[in-house]
Amino acid sequence: MSAADHVIEVRGLLNRFGSQTVHDGLDLDVRRGEILGVIGGSGTGKSVLLRTIVGLREPTAGSAKVFGVDLSRCNDGERREVGSRIGLLFQEGALFSSLTVGENVAVPLKERHNLPASLLDKLVLLKIRLAGLPDSAAHKYPSQLSGGMRKRAGLARALALDPEILFLDEPTAGLDPIGATRFDELLRTLSRSLGLTVFLVTHDLDTLHAVCDRVAVLAGGKVIVSDRLDRVASFNHPWVQDYFGGPRGRAALRATDPQGEH
Numbered sequence: 464m465s466a467a468d469h470v471i472e473v474r475g476l477l478n479r480f481g482s483q484t485v486h487d488g489l490d491l492d493v494r495r496g497e498i499l500g501v502i503g504g505s506g507t508g509k510s511v512l513l514r515t516i517v518g519l520r521e522p523t524a525g526s527a528k529v530f531g532v533d534l535s536r537c538n539d540g541e542r543r544e545v546g547s548r549i550g551l552l553f554q555e556g557a558l559f560s561s562l563t564v565g566e567n568v569a570v571p572l573k574e575r576h577n578l579p580a581s582l583l584d585k586l587v588l589l590k591i592r593l594a595g596l597p598d599s600a601a602h603k604y605p606s607q608l609s610g611g612m613r614k615r616a617g618l619a620r621a622l623a624l625d626p627e628i629l630f631l632d633e634p635t636a637g638l639d640p641i642g643a644t645r646f647d648e649l650l651r652t653l654s655r656s657l658g659l660t661v662f663l664v665t666h667d668l669d670t671l672h673a674v675c676d677r678v679a680v681l682a683g684g685k686v687i688v689s690d691r692l693d694r695v696a697s698f699n700h701p702w703v704q705d706y707f708g709g710p711r712g713r714a715a716l717r718a719t720d721p722q723g724e725h
């Protein structure tokens with residue numbers, strides 16, 4: 464695989480908050496079309512990594528590039544151009560509470576394009592359906608939706624501009640197991656049918672098994688391993704062994720590999 468197939472490249476990333484060093488020479492590549500799961504103990508800097516890559520935070524040193532552009536240091540034109548090629552979904556969906564779901568999904572479309580109202584409405588409905596919501600959700604406010612529907616509404620908005628990369632921060636957190644499984648299935652279908660690259664921060668072992676092509680583990684300020692899940696699960700590191708070898712890890716493995724052939 465050549466460097467040209469890497470849509471995200473992080474090199475020598477350093478992130479410090481006062482005396483706390485969160486990232487200490489972190490390197491990571493994300494390949495076009497893959498679903499990369501990013502895991503690590505609480506506070507290891509998964510969210511800070513995501514925020515740095517999408518340009519919401521300028522790193523202390525090192526670089527994080529998306530399509531070859533460092534979003535925390537580029538000019539406004541580059542930010543707009545690359546910004547329209549990525550979609551973001553944060554934990555709570557980050558919807559505007561005073562707007563309906565339809566209006567929320569329309570926000571990025573209006574910012575980017577000057578569309579007649581009828582076309583805008585059609586596009587909004589398309590995105591809402593793509594995220595697995597009924598048409599009726601378009602006229603509801605976020606507070607009138609269940610947690611799972613809010614996530615889908617956030618996803619619909621993240622998909623508004625037909626992004627090439629989707630960044631998701633713990634999308635199944637707070638969902639019941641059935642809702643989480645459905646969300647995983649939706650993610651897998653969307654990624655395959657739209658050719659999306661997905662950068663997925665998660666604690667959810669079932670999600671890792673169900674949707675990720677590769678998994679990157681953060682520990683000690685670095686990515687200590689990024690590989691296929693089966694190889695990562697046997698990686699010799701205390702946190703990795705605790706994570707995959709604990710009761711939840713074993714249960715998730717059994718659910719995907721009931722014959723124990725893994």
Ligand SMILES: Nc1ncnc2c1ncn2[C@@H]1O[C@H](COP(=O)(O)OP(=O)(O)OP(=O)(O)O)[C@@H](O)[C@H]1O
Binds near residue numbers: 506508509512
């Ligand atoms: N704006 C900030 N100011 C100061 N410290 C911060 C800031 N943002 C993050 N941190 C610190 O950086 C560390 C990493 O935070 P981050 O949210 O990335 O962890 P995480 O791996 O996503 O954790 P979790 O799995 O619990 O969500 C934490 O110790 C956090 O307190």
